[in-house]
Amino acid sequence: MMATPYLQPSTRVLLVDDNEDDATITRSLLTDVPGTRFEIDWVSSYDAGLKMMQLNRHDVDLLDFRLGKRSGLDLLREVHAQADHAPIIMLTGQGNESLVAEAIRSGATDYIPKGLISSETLARAIAHAVEKAKLQKNVLDHQMQLEQANQELVRKNEEIERFYHVLAHELKTPLTAASEFVGIMLDGIAGPLNHEQREYLQIVEGSCDSLKRNINDLFDISRLETGKLNVSPKPDTLQNFLPQVVATLKPVAQDKGITLQCLIDPTIPEVLMDEQRIRQVLTNLIANAMKFTRKGGTITIKASEDSTNSKQVMMSVSDTGIGILPDHRNRIFERLYQVSNDDSPACAGLGLGLFICQELIKLHGGTISVLSAPGEGSTFFFTLLKAKSLPCVRNESERNTNNDETDNPHC
Amino acid sequence: MMKQTILIVEDDEHIVKALELRLRAKDYGIEVAYDALMGMQKAMGHPPSLILLDITMPGGNGLRLAERLKESSKTMDIPIIFLTASKQADLRQNALSLGATAFFEKPYDFEELHATIKAAILHPNICLTS
Numbered sequence: 242m243m244a245t246p247y248l249q250p251s252t253r254v255l256l257v258d259d260n261e262d263d264a265t266i267t268r269s270l271l272t273d274v275p276g277t278r279f280e281i282d283w284v285s286s287y288d289a290g291l292k293m294m295q296l297n298r299h300d301v302d303l304l305d306f307r308l309g310k311r312s313g314l315d316l317l318r319e320v321h322a323q324a325d326h327a328p329i330i331m332l333t334g335q336g337n338e339s340l341v342a343e344a345i346r347s348g349a350t351d352y353i354p355k356g357l358i359s360s361e362t363l364a365r366a367i368a369h370a371v372e373k374a375k376l377q378k379n380v381l382d383h384q385m386q387l388e389q390a391n392q393e394l395v396r397k398n399e400e401i402e403r404f405y406h407v408l409a410h411e412l413k414t415p416l417t418a419a420s421e422f423v424g425i426m427l428d429g430i431a432g433p434l435n436h437e438q439r440e441y442l443q444i445v446e447g448s449c450d451s452l453k454r455n456i457n458d459l460f461d462i463s464r465l466e467t468g469k470l471n472v473s474p475k476p477d478t479l480q481n482f483l484p485q486v487v488a489t490l491k492p493v494a495q496d497k498g499i500t501l502q503c504l505i506d507p508t509i510p511e512v513l514m515d516e517q518r519i520r521q522v523l524t525n526l527i528a529n530a531m532k533f534t535r536k537g538g539t540i541t542i543k544a545s546e547d548s549t550n551s552k553q554v555m556m557s558v559s560d561t562g563i564g565i566l567p568d569h570r571n572r573i574f575e576r577l578y579q580v581s582n583d584d585s586p587a588c589a590g591l592g593l594g595l596f597i598c599q600e601l602i603k604l605h606g607g608t609i610s611v612l613s614a615p616g617e618g619s620t621f622f623f624t625l626l627k628a629k630s631l632p633c634v635r636n637e638s639e640r641n642t643n644n645d646e647t648d649n650p651h652c
Numbered sequence: 653m654m655k656q657t658i659l660i661v662e663d664d665e666h667i668v669k670a671l672e673l674r675l676r677a678k679d680y681g682i683e684v685a686y687d688a689l690m691g692m693q694k695a696m697g698h699p700p701s702l703i704l705l706d707i708t709m710p711g712g713n714g715l716r717l718a719e720r721l722k723e724s725s726k727t728m729d730i731p732i733i734f735l736t737a738s739k740q741a742d743l744r745q746n747a748l749s750l751g752a753t754a755f756f757e758k759p760y761d762f763e764e765l766h767a768t769i770k771a772a773i774l775h776p777n778i779c780l781t782s
Contacts, residue, residue, distance in 0.1 A: 405739060414737045417759040418664065418666035418670060421674070424670075424674075
């Protein structure tokens with residue numbers, strides 16, 4: 242007889258059979274099986290069988306269908322309904338398909354008709370049952386480990402969210418007080434200021450503003466990472482909105498000697514946008530452009546039809562600044578990426594702004610890209626869906642990774 | 653014309669002081685409560701023209717206070733503007749669903765806040781979601 246695969250060197254078997262002759266035959270079949278030694282405990286009654294099976298000390302239980310006045314099927318059901326037990330193989334008399342099916346449904350691992358029993362079939366059935374039980378236990382163990390890891394992740398996520406909530410409160414409350422009192426002094430509510438005092442307070446005001454932007458960027462990133470940054474795009478016109486956004490940035494541009502201009506195709510229809518978020522994108526792109534444009538330069542904000550896709554509108558922010566080297570251009574939308582080289586003016590920042598812009602545009606169902614050459618300025622393009630293509634807005638889970646620079650026919 | 657009164661419910665004394673200075677300069681009468689309970693008492697005692705309401709305060713949540721103010725016939729028509737430093741998800745939506753007029757995140761732009769205050773006092777039942 243060939244050695245049965247998987248069998249361990251020693252296998253503990255519980256045999257529940259009320260017929261002593263049958264039990265003796267089963268025992269004899271399991272002696273001298275190559276590759277393992279069977280240690281067999283035999284019990285002949287339902288109650289003794291139940292007691293032994295509940296102890297779960299064996300590698301496999303062989304259970305006869307007939308146990309005096311009671312049935313092995315009842316014993317199987319009773320044991321299976323309770324705690325863990327070894328894999329159970331039913332030993333049937335004559336083939337009774339409906340009984341067999343019922344046994345398998347009730348928790349038996351396998352069955353062997355007594356008439357067909359041989360040393361090899363029995364040893365193989367035991368080996369398979371033991372192996373199957375082991376695999377099932379492994380699967381269950383892994384499942385449990387995964388569930389525990391998942392619970393731990395959920396808990397950690399909640400902890401981080403709570404921390405961010407507290408952090409937001411603790412950073413923004415003092416910042417509010419600081420920027421408000423600076424505003425109060427600049428407004429002259431606390432008395433007149435001389436030129437020097439005004440200048441210094443304006444520096445503090447500017448610092449408060451950049452701190453505020455950085456804090457907001459950090460929280461946007463945390464929301465993006467937990468999938469909680471949502472946008473609510475609504476139909477809106479760009480004809481009023483764009484000049485408003487540009488107007489708020491004009492004083493800063495004027496201070497730097499940069500011209501800001503806005504070119505809007507008057508025929509473009511309503512687009513789908515979350516006004517607050519698109520304002521954030523534009524402000525970020527224009528502020529970036531100002532950072533890299535020298536005095537006397539021009540920044541142009543444009544809105545027109547997208548000639549490559551009739552369902553979209555194309556917006557762009559172009560500058561006459563120093564441009565972006567190809568190496569930087571490929572990575573500029575990456576999270577935490579910062580452009581810094583000897584040709585750039587000092588540019589503080591967290592390296593989050595363009596990444597956030599990209600994510601916000603994706604949440605609107607659009608794409609963002611850049612075209613630039615060193616010394617020739619840069620143009621950032623992004624698309625917004627027209628309001629009539631409403632069903633096309635993707636939600637966050639459907640975001641793709643279309644963040645590479647793309648050739649744009651507008652340029 | 654009688655002065656419009658604004659009740660500031662806010663636990664940070666510096667922010668209270670800043671709002672008070674700014675709003676008094678705009679000729680509003682100011683009442684202050686440093687927690688939600690005091691806010692409820694002051695709003696019920698002398699209903700103000702408008703309430704500026706913080707959300708995260710010790711001893712009571714601004715959202716719960718807004719809910720109670722909107723339940724009482726004495727205070728239900730008072731416009732409420734939330735001012736919060738919290739970044740909790742869905743907070744804006746939850747706050748506005750309670751019938752608040754507007755929701756501002758700290759640090760706020762005072763000019764924008766003041767424009768909203770003026771509009772809310774003039775039209776107490778509108779919702780300005782800026």
